[in-house]
Amino acid sequence: MPSFVTRRAAAALRTLAVLAAAFVLTAGGSSAQAGKRSDTGHGLAPRVVHTGTGPTGYQVTFRYKDPDATSVKIKGEWYFANPYELSALTGDKDTTIETPGLLPAQWEPGDIPIGSPNSSAANWPVAAMTKDSRTGVWSYTVPLPSGVFNYGFYVDCSSSTQTGCTQVSDPGNPPWNTRNGKTTGSVQALSQVHVPSDPDFGTVDYGWQAPADGERGRLADVSYPTSSPIIPAGTNRLAVYTPPGYDAHRSKPYPTVYLFSGGDNETDWSTQGDVSNILDNLINTGQIQPMVVVMPNSLGETQDSSGYPAFDANVIDHVIPYVESHYHVSASPSQRAVGGQGFGGSIAMSLLFRHTDRFGSYGILSPGVIAPFTVPDASDITDAQVAAIKKVGVLVGGGWQEPSVTPSGVHGAGHSYHARVVSTLAEKGVGLTADFVNGGHEWFVWRQLIKDFLTRTALFPLVTG
Structure with a gap:
């Protein structure tokens, strides 16, 4: 049995808490409106906060403003695994190494971002965001280790697999070739956030990516x-x-x-x-x-x-x-x-x-x-x-x-x-x-x-x- 099974069991209470919160947030979803994008999110870039607490010493709050949306979900590159806790370091020509899909709350030193299931497809977690009915701003806060993370939003997408929905970048943190809602060249559906390292929690210094x-x-x-x-x-x-x-x-x-x-x-x-x-x-x-x-x-x-x-x-x-x-x-x-x-x-x-x-x-x-x-x-x-x-x-x-x-x-x-x-x-x-x-x-x-x-x-x- 791969050792990550034991580790997942040790983190079961944290995982259940995260999943329970996601379940409450996603209840009552509505029909998808593929490609819907808010242009009112300027100034709402991700808020990276040094907490000095575990598991990573940092947390990031993502925000998206759309008062009329009935649901907003975020998809980000934050499944993790420790490569030395997998069944093997690499597979042969017929075998792909399975990955556990550990959530950010389960992150430990030595973990790396890796999709789950392990594939060339972008198999990353999708989470529901919480709406502030007073401001119309949807938010999601997650602890993240150091490095650069890609993410994007799904607005009013009722599909559990995002089928028929269009992922959009962050209006408050748009790709460099998009300004004031106008894109020069190709449209990029993802935004990026850089998280610094806190050595007290064993995160790697990726300052060269900042x-x-x-x-x-x-x-x-x-x-x-x-x-x-x-x-x-x-x-x-x-x-x-x-x-x-x-x-x-x-x-x-x-x-x-x-x-x-x-x-x-x-x-x-x-x-x-x-x-x-x-x-x-x-x-x-x-x-x-x-x-x-x-x-x-x-x-x-x-x-x-x-x-x-x-x-x-x-x-x-x-x-x-x-x-x-x-x-x-x-x-x-x-x-x-x-x-x-x-x-x-x-x-x-x-x-x-x-x-x-x-x-x-x-x-x-x-x-x-x-x-x-x-x-x-x-x-x-x-x-x-x-x-x-x-x-x-x-x-x-x-x-x-x-x-x-x-x-x-x-x-x-x-x-x-x-x-x-x-x-x-x-x-x-x-x-x-x-x-x-x-x-x-x-x-x-x-x-x-x-x-x-x-x-x-x-x-x-x-x-x-």
Whole structure:
């Protein structure tokens, strides 16, 4: 029996109290009004309070103003597990490690955020919020450990599984590309909150994910011309980060990192991935050099069974030329890096094998097994490909507990597949950095891995013996 069963029993009274409160709050729900969103929530950003009490030393109050709503629910990335209390640290190609879905009140030192059931789907708890009838503000308070947490709201959603309902971001804490109710570029349905660490309660210091105390870079959502078939035809989107003190006239052009998301839009890395805060902190502390980071929209390009020719062509023929003509960046491949997670990791791997000389370093994070491009068998990799790959930096990483079976039932995914990528390249004599951390297929893992990629592999010269 997995040891988390015993632990859940020890916390049973706390769990029942939480569930009982949720039951009272959800009683009497009404019919769903999918996509309903309040525009009256400005100034109601999450309130992060240092309590100095257990379990984490901090609590967060989330608020949403909608006097006319009959119910508001919040979904957030706060199921937890201790990886060393699971049945194993990782599964094989046919086995996904089960997770207990511990609630925040049950958090203990060593616990990490991980969905339950453990899946590539966003399996996180949904809780009912409490309405103040006097102000029309709905609220929910929860203790949280340190780090960044994604969350969103469901308004007047009667479905217990949120079927037919639309999740919306926090009007009081909107994504960076939404201002005064108007969005530039793609709509992001999630907001983020950062919680500091209280070492007295054993929480990890993730201060490098917090908004920087010093100078901050800038984000812009721009359109660029492409052969993409998305609407409007002939254009697609980029989110572009320019570093603190960006100088378009300095003598030395900036290096560039291109980051793809897991099959979603250009805002993912800069919102859910928290990458702009991570970059600000790493640059301000001298851990990495100032750089321009480009995050393309991973949607809208066609693909076929031979790989990602449309994605590859779009990056090479459209994205890179646009960036190099609009920003003061180097045109040298050694000063370009590319990376991505999930589907974006597969895009980076496709570029590694098909267009190796276009970038100097590659970050392949949790690549997907069900995409048309998967790692070739070692016997199918040519000597020319091996020689080219040996000239670039490569980091391959993921979460130890990533699920080995996809929601559609495909086996051999998750950590077992990521390990296969490492072993295949190693078999061909390719030097690389293998980087695995405790966690599932989620942003908790990828924030750590992007920090590692930026500080250990991206834009660094090769170490040769």
